[in-house]
Amino acid sequence: MKRFMIEREIPGASQLSQAELADIAKASNDVVAGLDVPYTWVNSYVAGDKIYCVHETEHVDTILEHARRGGFPANTVSVVANEFGPQTASLAAS
Template structure:
């Protein structure tokens, strides 16, 4: 499976209540269960007027289908090419 980052523009997302976020999560989980193909919602980050989600799926079309069925926007769906963090610096050979 590929890993995708999805950008969802949702005005006021950062102000959503815990109950509203729980409802979104329940809807997303139900859609994942109904897709009938390998699909994993990894995590999401709520920031300002956007929600950034990381999902694993066979294709970008599967990600878009998840969004369509759930009634979620998917303003941008991008394959994650690689992942880095502070620990990545220790992997580079010393010059």
């Protein structure tokens, strides 16, 4: 499956309570269960007026359908081209 980064513009996102985030998570999980295609919600991060989500599926259209059914925006959807972190430095030529 491809991995996608989704940027959702939600004014006041960083002010959402744990209960509100739980409601959003439940709505997302319910939609995922009804998509009838391989789909994994990996994680989400809240920063300012945005929520950044990492999801896995085969097609961008599935990401957009998830957002439509869930009633949340998908302002930008990008395929993740690669991942790296501090451990990647060990692969550098000396």
